Structure formats: C-alpha cells, structure tokens
Amino acid sequence: MRVSLFITCYNDTLFPATGQAVVRLLERLGHRVEFPLEQTCCGQMHYNTGYQQEAMPLMRRFVEIFRDAEAVCIPSSSCVAMIRDHYPKMAEEQGDPGLMRAVEELLPRVYELTELLVHRFGMEDVGAYFPHRVTYHASCHSQRSLHLGNLPLRLLRKVRGIDLVDLPNIERCCGFGGTFSIKMGDISAAMLADKMKDVENTGAEVVTAVDTSCLMHIFGGLHRQRAGVRMAHIAEILAPTENDPAEGEWA
Amino acid sequence: MTVRVGDSEHALSFQKAALPLLEDAQLRKNVRHATDVIQHKRGIVVSETPDWQELRTSASAIKAHTLLYLDHYLLQFEKACTAAGGQVHWASDADEANRIIVGLVKQYGGDEVIKIKTMTSEEIGLNEALEREGIGAHETDLAEVIVQLGGDKSSHIVAPAVHKNRSQVRQIFRERMNLPELSDDPEALTAAARHYLREKFLRVKVGVCGANFLIAENGSVCIVESEGNGRMCLTLPQVLISIAGIEKLIPRFQDLEVFLQVLPRSATGERMNPYNSVWTGVHGPSAGGEAGDRSNSGGDGPQHFHVVLLDNGRTNVLADAEARQTLQCIRCGACLNTCPVYRQTGGHAYGSSYSGPIGAIVTPQLLQMRHGQSLPFASTLCGACYEVCPVKINIPEVLIHLRGRVVREQKSALDPEALAMKTAAMIFTSRTRFEAAQRLGRIAQWPLVSHGWMRNLPGMLGNWTRVRDLRALPQQTFREWWKARDKVARKTGHV
Numbered sequence: 094m095r096v097s098l099f100i101t102c103y104n105d106t107l108f109p110a111t112g113q114a115v116v117r118l119l120e121r122l123g124h125r126v127e128f129p130l131e132q133t134c135c136g137q138m139h140y141n142t143g144y145q146q147e148a149m150p151l152m153r154r155f156v157e158i159f160r161d162a163e164a165v166c167i168p169s170s171s172c173v174a175m176i177r178d179h180y181p182k183m184a185e186e187q188g189d190p191g192l193m194r195a196v197e198e199l200l201p202r203v204y205e206l207t208e209l210l211v212h213r214f215g216m217e218d219v220g221a222y223f224p225h226r227v228t229y230h231a232s233c234h235s236q237r238s239l240h241l242g243n244l245p246l247r248l249l250r251k252v253r254g255i256d257l258v259d260l261p262n263i264e265r266c267c268g269f270g271g272t273f274s275i276k277m278g279d280i281s282a283a284m285l286a287d288k289m290k291d292v293e294n295t296g297a298e299v300v301t302a303v304d305t306s307c308l309m310h311i312f313g314g315l316h317r318q319r320a321g322v323r324m325a326h327i328a329e330i331l332a333p334t335e336n337d338p339a340e341g342e343w344a
Numbered sequence: 345m346t347v348r349v350g351d352s353e354h355a356l357s358f359q360k361a362a363l364p365l366l367e368d369a370q371l372r373k374n375v376r377h378a379t380d381v382i383q384h385k386r387g388i389v390v391s392e393t394p395d396w397q398e399l400r401t402s403a404s405a406i407k408a409h410t411l412l413y414l415d416h417y418l419l420q421f422e423k424a425c426t427a428a429g430g431q432v433h434w435a436s437d438a439d440e441a442n443r444i445i446v447g448l449v450k451q452y453g454g455d456e457v458i459k460i461k462t463m464t465s466e467e468i469g470l471n472e473a474l475e476r477e478g479i480g481a482h483e484t485d486l487a488e489v490i491v492q493l494g495g496d497k498s499s500h501i502v503a504p505a506v507h508k509n510r511s512q513v514r515q516i517f518r519e520r521m522n523l524p525e526l527s528d529d530p531e532a533l534t535a536a537a538r539h540y541l542r543e544k545f546l547r548v549k550v551g552v553c554g555a556n557f558l559i560a561e562n563g564s565v566c567i568v569e570s571e572g573n574g575r576m577c578l579t580l581p582q583v584l585i586s587i588a589g590i591e592k593l594i595p596r597f598q599d600l601e602v603f604l605q606v607l608p609r610s611a612t613g614e615r616m617n618p619y620n621s622v623w624t625g626v627h628g629p630s631a632g633g634e635a636g637d638r639s640n641s642g643g644d645g646p647q648h649f650h651v652v653l654l655d656n657g658r659t660n661v662l663a664d665a666e667a668r669q670t671l672q673c674i675r676c677g678a679c680l681n682t683c684p685v686y687r688q689t690g691g692h693a694y695g696s697s698y699s700g701p702i703g704a705i706v707t708p709q710l711l712q713m714r715h716g717q718s719l720p721f722a723s724t725l726c727g728a729c730y731e732v733c734p735v736k737i738n739i740p741e742v743l744i745h746l747r748g749r750v751v752r753e754q755k756s757a758l759d760p761e762a763l764a765m766k767t768a769a770m771i772f773t774s775r776t777r778f779e780a781a782q783r784l785g786r787i788a789q790w791p792l793v794s795h796g797w798m799r800n801l802p803g804m805l806g807n808w809t810r811v812r813d814l815r816a817l818p819q820q821t822f823r824e825w826w827k828a829r830d831k832v833a834r835k836t837g838h839v
Contacts, residue, residue, distance in 0.1 A: 105782070105821050107815060108815075113822070132775075141744055143747030144766075147765060150769075150773050233725070237726070266724050274808060276721050276807075277685075278359075284688060285811065313808070
C-alpha cells in the first residue's frame with residue numbers, strides 16, 4: 094500500500110528517529126512510504142490554546158496536501174485527535190462546503206500508527222525484536238479521543254525479547270498538555286512527579302507511548318533526575334528485528 | 345445585573361493560587377486519598393450498572409432539551425408551585441437573591457436560619473449577606489459545619505471539607521464546640537456534630553435549602569442527601585426557602601428515574617442516596633399563620649415555602665450555543681474526583697465556589713469572561729472529566745472554546761504569548777519558512793546546549809527547563825534525512 098506519512102511538526106524537528114523508525118517498519122512490511130514535503134503542522138497547539146483563527150489555514154493545508162493519499166499514517170495520537178475531533182467543525186465554521194466535503198472524505202483515510210497496523214493491515218505481530226524491559230504509558234488522546242484501548246499493548250506483547258511491565262495508573266495524565274506544561278508549569282511538574290514515580294516503580298529501562306509529546310515531558314523529567322530510564326516511541330520498538338536491531342542508543 | 349460567583353472577582357490566578365497549595369503536603373494527601381476513595385466506589389457501582397452509558401445519554405438529552413425550552417419549563421414550574429401553596433421569586437443576580445431571602449427571613453421575624461448545604465448559596469454569598477443583617481446562618485451538613493466553624497471555604501462541591509483530615513476536624517470541634525476531651529474517632533466526631541446540630545434543628549424556625557432538581561410539571565423540589573440533616577431542615581422549620589439556579593429544572597417527575605440513578609453513583613459512589621426528598625408546595629392549611637404559631641399549622645412540614653429562582657449569569661451561558669452544555673451540570677463532583685489537576689491542588693486553587701473541571705468552565709462564563717480567565721487553562725484537556733460526566737458535558741471542548749474567548753476578548757495583540765503564537769502560525773503556513781525556522785533553531789540553540797541537552801531556557805520556555813531537560817534539536821531533521829535518502833535512492837536506482 095502507498096502510505097503517506099505525516100510526521101508531525103515536533104517529530105520532524107526534535108525526534109526524527111520516530112519518523113525513521115516508522116519508515117523502516119512500514120517498508121519492512123512491504124509498503125511504500127511517501128512524504129509530502131509541504132507538510133508542517135496540524136494546528137493543534139494553536140487551536141487548543143485558544144488561537145483558533147490561526148489554526149484554520151493549517152487545517153486547510155493539511156487537507157490539501159493529503160487530499161490524494163491512499164492512507165495517511167500519523168505517529169501521534171494527539172494530532173490524529175485534532176484532525177478527527179476538530180477539523181469537521183472547523184470546516185463547518187468556515188462555511189466552505191468544498192472544504193467540509195474534503196475533510197469528510199479524508200478522515201476515514203487518516204490513521205494513527207497502531208490503528209494502521211492493527212485495523213488496516215490486520216497485524217499484531219510485526220516481526221519486531223527489542224530485548225529490554227519496557228513500560229507503556231497510555232496517552233490521554235489515544236485513550237479518550239481515539240479509543241485505541243489496548244491496541245498498542247497487543248502489538249508490544251508480540252515483540253520478541255521484550256519484558257513488558259504494567260504501568261500503575263497507566264491512564265492518568267502525565268501533565269504535559271501542550272502549552273499547559275509552560276503556562277501551568279508548577280502543576281505540570283507535580284503531575285510529572287507522580288508519573289515518573291509510577292514509571293520508576295516498574296523498574297523499566299524504557300518508557301514508551303504512541304505520542305512522543307508525552308514522552309518528551311516524561312523523559313525530560315527522568316533525564317533531569319539522571320534516573321537511567323530512556324524513552325522510545327512505539328515505532329522505535331516495533332521497527333528493529335533480530336537481523337536489523339535498533340541503532341544508536343540501544344546497540 | 346451584577347453577577348457574583350463567590351469571591352471569584354478577587355481571586356488569584358490559578359497558577360498563583362496553586363503555589364502554596366502545592367506546598368501543603370497534608371492537603372495533597374487528603375485530596376488524593378478522598379478522591380481515590382470516591383473514584384473507587386464510583387467505579388464499582390458504575391461497572392455493575394449494565395445500562396450506564398444509556399443512562400448518561402438519557403440524562404444528557406433530558407437536560408439539553410430542558411435548556412432549549414427553559415422559558416417554558418420555568419413558567420410551568422412557577423404555575424404548579426404556586427398552585428400547590430408555594431411562592432416563587434425571580435432573582436436576576438446574587439444581590440437580588442440575597443435581598444429577597446433576607447427580606448423573607450425578616451418578614452417571618454427570624455434572626456437565624458438553618459441551612460442544608462447548597463453551593464448556590466455560596467455562589468451568591470448568602471451567609472455573608474445574612475450576617476450583615478444580623479441573621480445567623482447555621483450550616484448543618486457535617487462538611488459545611490467543619491468549613492463554617494473552621495472559618496474556611498469549601499474546596500469540593502460535594503465534599504466541601506475534603507481538604508481536612510480527621511485530626512484537623514477534631515481540632516476545630518475541640519475549639520469551637522468547647523469539647524477539650526474530644527478524640528479523633530469518626531464516631532466521636534459525628535456524635536459531637538450531631539449534638540451540636542440537634543439543638544438547632546429543634547429551635548430554628550427558618551430553613552434555607554437548595555435544590556438538586558426542580559420538577560416543572562408539578563412544581564416540586566427534589567433534594568438528595570446522605571446525613572439526614574436535609575430531612576430535618578426540610579420538615580422541622582416553619583418557613584422553608586429554596587435557592588436554586590434556573591438550570592436545576594427537569595420537565596417531569598418521571599425524569600427522576602434517570603437522574604436518581606446517575607447522581608448518587610457519580611457523586612458518592614452509592615447506588616442510592618440514603619435520603620431522597622421530594623416535596624411540593626405546602627401541605628394542609630397554608631399561609632395565614634405567623635412563623636411561631638404552631639397551633640394554626642394543620643399540615644405537615646413548613647407552612648410557608650418559597651423558591652428563589654436564580655439567574656446570576658446563567659442566561660448568558662444559555663445564549664452561547666457551544667458552551668450552553670455547561671448548564672447541564674447536576675453538581676455530582678465526579679469530574680473533580682477524576683481530574684489529575686484537581687488531584688494536585690484541591691479546590692481552593694480555583695478561587696470560586698465551583699472548582700474542578702466544571703468550576704473551570706462555569707465560573708468564567710457566569711462572569712462573562714471578565715474574571716477567572718486563567719481557569720480555562722487549568723487543564724491538560726485529558727478528557728477524564730468528560731468520560732465520567734453523567735450528563736456528558738464535553739468539558740474539554742468547552743475549555744477550548746473558552747480559551748478562544750479569552751484570546752479574542754481579553755488578550756492584547758502585544759501580549760508575548762499572542763506574538764509568539766502569531767509568529768509560529770506564520771512559520772507553519774509555509775514550507776520554506778518552516779524549514780528555515782528549523783535551521784535557525786538549530787543554530788540559535790548552540791549557546792544553550794551542553795552535551796546534547798538544554799537545561800536552562802530563557803523567558804517563558806524557562807518553565808520547561810525548571811524541571812525538565814530538553815534534547816537539543818538534532819543535526820538532521822526528519823525531512824532532511826528523507827530528502828538525503830531520496831537523493832541516494834534516485835542516484836543508485838533504489839527507488
């Protein structure tokens with residue numbers, strides 16, 4: 094299948110390894126990956142912070158850029174939630190029937206990564222190998238907007254060599270919340286402290302999620318503490334195989 | 345009309361109010377413990393209810409419908425209540441409501457009142473208004489007694505003293521009830537409160553209550569409670585005054601079937617409240633007699649019943665199609681108990697009689713966004729509140745809507761955040777600018793980077809690095825890697 098990758102603005106700039114892992118994984122599974130270079134940002138940060146007018150052109154760009162995609166893969170559940178939950182209403186507010194139709198036609202082709210693997214490709218075992226102790230944090234958008242449920246866990250359980258440990262309070266918000274982490278820094282720090290305690294109590298070396306945004310916050314705190322726990326987007330766990338293990342930090 | 349919501353006009357911003365609360369280890373432990381317990385109980389009674397989601401859908405639909413026809417149901421209620429011997433008053437704002445109630449108390453010659461907990465009375469500042477007129481207001485809910493005797497403020501709409509633990513309560517009772525030997529055993533504390541209250545129930549002639557539900561078709565008021573003080577206040581006084589927001593209406597008695605299932609489960613994790621009271625007007629020969637004249641009463645319960653319908657900004661909320669779902673709230677408190685932000689700070693950070701997620705949306709709206717502007721931002725939009733709300737208020741959606749209102753109505757174009765956001769938007773609307781910004785960021789970051797990490801960012805971003813490290817922007821963005829790979833592929837023929 095021809096999969097168009099929407100990498101997300103922050104993965105592109107701060108966590109290219111997430112995108113590289115997604116590409117490796119999808120190509121290994123026999124799919125062709127495209128990357129429309131015009132892409133920038135879905136508009137979530139602006140929309141959620143109250144700058145809804147500024148998000149409108151970003152929505153239009155996304156819809157235009159991916160108009161002809163066979164399937165759009167997004168390794169970020171919060172961006173998918175933005176698109177799914179808010180784009181239709183935004184298009185309606187613009188009073189633009191062409192745009193509304195375009196959004197309606199595009200939405201069924203937009204997938205978060207684990208949705209693409211499990212629902213579209215019908216796979217749970219992607220042939221991955223990742224011999225580390227891992228704990229999985231269920232990000233808020235993945236649970237309450239996308240209703241992913243245990244999709245990511247089903248994929249992780251099939252990874253060879255993995256030692257998967259349950260995270261206590263798995264569904265409790267980590268305290269990132271986008272601009273919340275800056276605007277309400279002290280409360281964000283308090284919520285982060287609780288999440289880090291839960292992660293450290295699992296004894297895991299790696300904390301993973303379907304959103305690098307949460308991980309940036311959780312790992313940012315763990316790194317400050319020199320806690321000895323690393324982060325990996327779920328793609329970075331699903332991409333490596335015995336023949337082609339993870340490079341860089343893991344090797 | 346001057347809308348007032350407790351002390352919100354003078355409240356500190358959420359961030360500022362939260363700081364000392366985050367330092368209070370006892371408070372944080374109390375709040376964590378109490379909310380964990382209620383959440384756990386709620387989880388059990390919800391999971392054993394097979395049609396829980398259908399009940400939520402029904403409750404939401406009934407409330408949404410009622411709000412769309414509120415004018416009709418309000419008039420229907422007034423007519424039915426009056427026909428049953430009650431008197432209905434209309435208060436456009438807090439001051440008018442207080443004037444009406446003070447006037448009624450004086451009319452019946454009372455100089456004190458007993459109260460069932462009603463958050464609406466805290467919203468309008470009723471106790472303070474009564475005190476100013478020399479009328480004592482005695483709270484009778486155990487938690488409100490604790491708050492009142494402790495000279496404190498409610499911090500939770502269902503469990504107002506959640507921020508106090510047993511030994512703190514003992515301290516308050518020892519001093520204010522003059523019981524130096526009192527232990528912190530829950531039964532001893534309850535017995536002390538019971539003794540303190542019983543004397544008041546039997547003596548005070550005027551009762552003030554709220555309403556969980558106002559039933560339009562027969563003009564009835566419904567109150568549910570756990571302690572029995574409600575029963576005392578609703579049946580013993582000669583005069584009963586109910587203050588209720590106009591959004592408390594439901595169309596029919598039959599609709600209680602839905603609400604009396606979802607409310608107790610959501611609020612206290614019980615299948616049913618211990619005391620459920622529904623009453624209509626006045627029973628038996630009504631009016632005519634003085635408040636102290638029992639010989640003339642003839643019927644059961646208060647012989648003078650008044651309902652004060654309160655607007656205080658609610659019709660403004662009703663007018664906002666995107667946010668009017670806020671008024672569906674049945675004050676269960678489930679959103680408070682599940683909120684990861686509330687868990688850290690407790691209710692006082694919200695500076696309002698209404699705290700937690702519902703407080704964050706209702707307080708600024710009642711005040712037409714002139715106050716409480718920080719409250720819509722006191723959330724990560726995690727959605728846990730929406731998940732548990734028995735009337736399906738999409739709180740995250742309303743929060744985003746209110747953030748938009750704050751930005752459009754209150755923020756100056758020169759606000760640093762507004763400028764940063766406009767700059768970011770400009771960058772994101774063009775591939776060329778985006779890629780240029782990425783390259784610029786990579787260069788500009790160098791003075792701040794040490795061993796691949798940034799630990800000390802300037803300005804607003806400093807809030808990040810106060811507790812977290814930030815990885816330096818990598819030397820190659822994803823798109824640069826992709827373009828390079830593409831080039832190689834085309835050169836070597838591997839496409």
